[in-house]
Amino acid sequence: AELLKPFKDQECPKYMGFLENLLKNNKTGYFVGNEVTLADIFVYDFISRLDSRDSSLVNFENFSHVKEHQNKIGSLPRIKAYLESRKPSEM
Known part of the structure; x- marks a missing residue:
């Protein structure tokens, strides 16, 4: 747990902020363009794996666009299946 502290406190918020801004600026709910791409699936998978390992690592409190993106991608019929x-x- 102590080894993850710098990641949790510094790195994760930094990169979540970067992702949040990408989603805000694109205004489509996707990272690139107006439909799901490999970028969306990669980010979804990466954040989901972090969250499933330790839910305290990913704090969505200040990253509503990232949270919406996670829900959106996770709800796609083929991804969900x-x-x-x-x-x-x-x-």
């Missing part, structure tokens, strides 16, 4: 059917894996 995959997540419901995949086997648990450690990474």
Whole structure:
């Protein structure tokens, strides 16, 4: 836990802020363009894995656009079906 403190307190908020600004500036709910891209799926997966490891690592309190993005991508029918059917894996 102590090793993750700098990441949790400094790095994670810094990068979440960067992602938040990208989503705000694009105004479509996606990182690039007006439809889901690999960038959206990658960010969704990365943040989901962090959050599932330790929910205290990712604080969405100040990052409403990122939270909305997580919900949006996680609700896409094919993504949702995959997540419901995949086997648990450690990474």
